[in-house]
Amino acid sequence: MRYTVHDFEIAARAELDPVYADFIAGGARDEITVRANEAAFGRLQLLPRVLRGSAERELGISLFGHRASLPILISPTAFHKLVDPEGELATARAAAAAGVIMIVSMASTVAVGQVADAVRAAGDDVPRWFQLYIQPDLEITEALVRRATDAGCSALVVTVDSPVLGAGERNRRNGFHDLPPGLRCENLVDLRDGERGHVRQIAMSPELNWEHVDWLRGITSLPILLKGVLHPEDARLAVRHGVDGLLLSNHGGRQLDTVPATLELLPEILAAVEGRVPVVLDGGVRRGTDVVKALALGASAVGIGRPVMWALAEGGEKGVRRLLELLRDELDDTLALCGASGLADLTPDLVRVPTWGPVPGPAPTPGADRRFGGVVA
Numbered sequence: 249m250r251y252t253v254h255d256f257e258i259a260a261r262a263e264l265d266p267v268y269a270d271f272i273a274g275g276a277r278d279e280i281t282v283r284a285n286e287a288a289f290g291r292l293q294l295l296p297r298v299l300r301g302s303a304e305r306e307l308g309i310s311l312f313g314h315r316a317s318l319p320i321l322i323s324p325t326a327f328h329k330l331v332d333p334e335g336e337l338a339t340a341r342a343a344a345a346a347g348v349i350m351i352v353s354m355a356s357t358v359a360v361g362q363v364a365d366a367v368r369a370a371g372d373d374v375p376r377w378f379q380l381y382i383q384p385d386l387e388i389t390e391a392l393v394r395r396a397t398d399a400g401c402s403a404l405v406v407t408v409d410s411p412v413l414g415a416g417e418r419n420r421r422n423g424f425h426d427l428p429p430g431l432r433c434e435n436l437v438d439l440r441d442g443e444r445g446h447v448r449q450i451a452m453s454p455e456l457n458w459e460h461v462d463w464l465r466g467i468t469s470l471p472i473l474l475k476g477v478l479h480p481e482d483a484r485l486a487v488r489h490g491v492d493g494l495l496l497s498n499h500g501g502r503q504l505d506t507v508p509a510t511l512e513l514l515p516e517i518l519a520a521v522e523g524r525v526p527v528v529l530d531g532g533v534r535r536g537t538d539v540v541k542a543l544a545l546g547a548s549a550v551g552i553g554r555p556v557m558w559a560l561a562e563g564g565e566k567g568v569r570r571l572l573e574l575l576r577d578e579l580d581d582t583l584a585l586c587g588a589s590g591l592a593d594l595t596p597d598l599v600r601v602p603t604w605g606p607v608p609g610p611a612p613t614p615g616a617d618r619r620f621g622g623v624v625a
């Protein structure tokens with residue numbers, strides 16, 4: 249049985265080609281930020297309320313006028329067919345069945361239109377969002393936005409932390425640079441005549457600037473979220489440029505290494521946006537307690553990246569369904585233990601930074617060492 253997200257990771261490692269397992273788990277350079285994301289959740293403490301009885305807890309959220317059953321989104325991850333033959337179709341069906349918003353990666357191995365068709369056919373329609381790398385060739389970007397819009401995507405998540413591709417040294421060492429034969433980035437096929445959906449078609453461009461965001465604002469009426477804003481000054485600029493939300497993310501530690509954990513940045517980013525737009529956080533969310541901490545500090549929702557890839561590798565659509573159920577149960581359980589009858593009861597007073605003594609060490613259980621930055625000898 250898989251009782252924790254960590255169990256899915258171990259199971260996925262056993263299933264997967266080690267080169268693909270490294271692609272998923274890895275980060276940029278020394279992977280300091282990868283570890284920092286999870287460690288930050290471990291350092292924060294919860295301070296529960298008692299005797300505020302309620303029989304059931306409300307876990308649903310509303311974002312840009314759409315309902316979702318959980319405050320947990322599926323962050324965009326590339327290449328789902330690397331780990332499961334149905335790829336993004338399986339992920340999307342599981343997300344829809346759970347009532348969870350999936351952000352489809354621009355580098356998906358199933359076209360976003362096909363993902364939408366499959367979910368509609370299953371009869372569960374939950375909003376889907378589309379992740380976009382703005383391309384310096386604006387016609388190409390416009391064509392991508394059209395594909396996402398035609399597929400019924402209800403928001404665009406524009407990744408802005410990738411002026412160049414992050415240095416995944418595991419991938420370099422493993423010689424992993426391309427999709428294997430038979431797999432393609434389906435959203436990129438035939439954007440220009442004869443383009444075959446090669447991953448190298450995606451321009452990670454150092455030329456992008458705020459004018460590109462203004463331009464995008466002008467060609468679509470979909471809500472736009474920026475993914476990867478870390479500096480509070482950029483959060484202010486984002487609001488000024490008419491962005492509808494932020495996905496506070498350090499790309500799971502896969503772009504610039506040694507940036508702070510997203511959880512540590514959350515209070516500053518929230519202060520900068522002054523409640524004008526919702527802030528979703530991703531990076532290192534592995535437990536119901538992690539979700540509660542982010543929401544108590546003021547995030548509107550959280551995103552999960554690697555856990556979805558692990559669950560997909562372990563058990564396809566069913567694996568992702570079980571992962572989402574597990575996180576739902578952990579979240580519900582944590583709310584009950586905190587004396588919260590719903591997400592609205594999660595307030596900053598429930599969260600503390602330890603004010604004295606040493607940082608608590610990890611519980612001596614197998615695997616727990618990773619969460620705390622490897623302090624177990």
Ligand SMILES: Cc1cc2nc3c(=O)[nH]c(=O)nc-3n(C[C@H](O)[C@H](O)[C@H](O)COP(=O)(O)O)c2cc1C
Nearest residue numbers: 272323324325326353407499500531532552553554
């Ligand atoms: C295998 C993998 C592929 C990813 N692909 C994308 C992508 O195509 N676009 C993007 O904006 N972010 C991508 N990300 C980053 C995720 O959206 C997300 O920010 C990160 O995984 C969150 O951290 P977590 O994995 O600790 O949950 C990817 C991450 C992983 C692990």
Ligand SMILES: O=C(O)C(=O)c1ccccc1
Nearest residue numbers: 326327355447450499502
């Ligand atoms: O691996 C990643 O983090 C990522 O963002 C990506 C983007 C495009 C293609 C492959 C991976």
